[in-house]
Amino acid sequence: MIPSPIRLIQRPTPCHRLERLSAELGIDLWIKRDDLTGFAMGGNKGRKLEYLMAEAVQSRANVVVTCGASQSNFIRQLGAACSMLGMRCVAAVMDLPYAAVHGKPDFEGSHAGGNVLLDGILGVELVRFPDDDWEVLYAHAERIADDLEVAGSAVYRIPIGGSSPLGAYAFVEAASEIEGPFDWVVTASSSGSTQAGLAYAWHGTETRVVGVACDPEPEIMEDLVRLVTGLDTLTGGAKQMAERDLDLRLDWAGEAYGVPSPAGVAALARLARREGIFLDPIYSAKAFSGLLALAKRGEIGGRVLFWHTGGTPALFAE
Numbered sequence: 045m046i047p048s049p050i051r052l053i054q055r056p057t058p059c060h061r062l063e064r065l066s067a068e069l070g071i072d073l074w075i076k077r078d079d080l081t082g083f084a085m086g087g088n089k090g091r092k093l094e095y096l097m098a099e100a101v102q103s104r105a106n107v108v109v110t111c112g113a114s115q116s117n118f119i120r121q122l123g124a125a126c127s128m129l130g131m132r133c134v135a136a137v138m139d140l141p142y143a144a145v146h147g148k149p150d151f152e153g154s155h156a157g158g159n160v161l162l163d164g165i166l167g168v169e170l171v172r173f174p175d176d177d178w179e180v181l182y183a184h185a186e187r188i189a190d191d192l193e194v195a196g197s198a199v200y201r202i203p204i205g206g207s208s209p210l211g212a213y214a215f216v217e218a219a220s221e222i223e224g225p226f227d228w229v230v231t232a233s234s235s236g237s238t239q240a241g242l243a244y245a246w247h248g249t250e251t252r253v254v255g256v257a258c259d260p261e262p263e264i265m266e267d268l269v270r271l272v273t274g275l276d277t278l279t280g281g282a283k284q285m286a287e288r289d290l291d292l293r294l295d296w297a298g299e300a301y302g303v304p305s306p307a308g309v310a311a312l313a314r315l316a317r318r319e320g321i322f323l324d325p326i327y328s329a330k331a332f333s334g335l336l337a338l339a340k341r342g343e344i345g346g347r348v349l350f351w352h353t354g355g356t357p358a359l360f361a362e
């Protein structure tokens with residue numbers, strides 16, 4: 045069942061044309077500003093939290109447990125929602141979680157400044173662990189949640205990035221803020237619910253949704269399929285989307301999750317220097333580097349919408 049959302053963000057978020065880059069790229073390029081949600085410094089997680097926190101309240105939870113990277117934008121926005129609702133927010137974090145099959149990247153994640161600073165102001169309880177595989181991080185979060193329950197707390201567990209079908213539903217709803225048809229919508233994809241929701245909304249139309257992966261993990265596709273299938277169940281829909289209906293590009297993920305890519309850093313500077321708009325180095329910059337490359341190759345064109353997913357506080361990570 046879809047609970048009535050607790051409204052957190054200002055909507056619709058702005059959507060406007062990028063004049064200089066449109067001229068440079070020879071496409072009609074627009075940007076959807078979910079970096080400007082007006083909630084806890086913006087970002088795509090505010091939308092998901094409107095539904096997830098409604099479920100948390102319904103379940104009478106007094107503490108929310110999740111996990112992520114230390115610089116998680118999700119944890120920052122979750123912490124703000126918990127503050128508003130008078131709940132504790134506990135998060136298991138690693139500076140740089142990684143996929144053990146690919147090995148640990150030769151890069152230091154950040155545990156200070158940026159989102160960590162904001163989490164401290166919000167009163168988020170970050171429980172830090174040494175860098176390890178994602179599965180180890182999930183297990184830490186589960187143990188924390190179990191311990192809190194044993195101690196008498198009512199716990200609501202939130203999956204990483206808020207990526208459940210309910211979180212994805214927020215982006216099915218978000219698509220209705222877009223006026224006029226677009227040929228292409230391009231967004232960052234990591235835990236998957238942003239892309240899954242948008243792809244579900246536009247499935248069966250002329251608009252094609254491209255997710256640019258921020259982690260070189262092909263398993264994101266499995267998550268996307270699980271999410272769109274879950275959306276059918278949640279909404280009573282019958283889109284029956286499969287892998288062939290989801291366009292996920294892994295080419296611009298860079299070396300690993302949490303590690304900025306050279307193309308992403310260049311894209312971040314280009315958007316800032318042409319349009320005065322900031323991206324974040326871990327997600328939206330990689331996605332925008334994908335958009336620039338796809339436009340250059342002529343693989344996307346016409347009326348193109350870049351869905352900015354926020355994350356700019358990470359620019360101030362130490």
Ligand SMILES: Cc1ncc(COP(=O)(O)O)c(C=O)c1O
Binds near residue numbers: 117207235238328
């Ligand atoms: C700024 C930013 N962009 C994009 C994403 C990816 O969104 P999703 O997890 O819904 O795939 C995240 C999530 O971690 C994020 O923080």
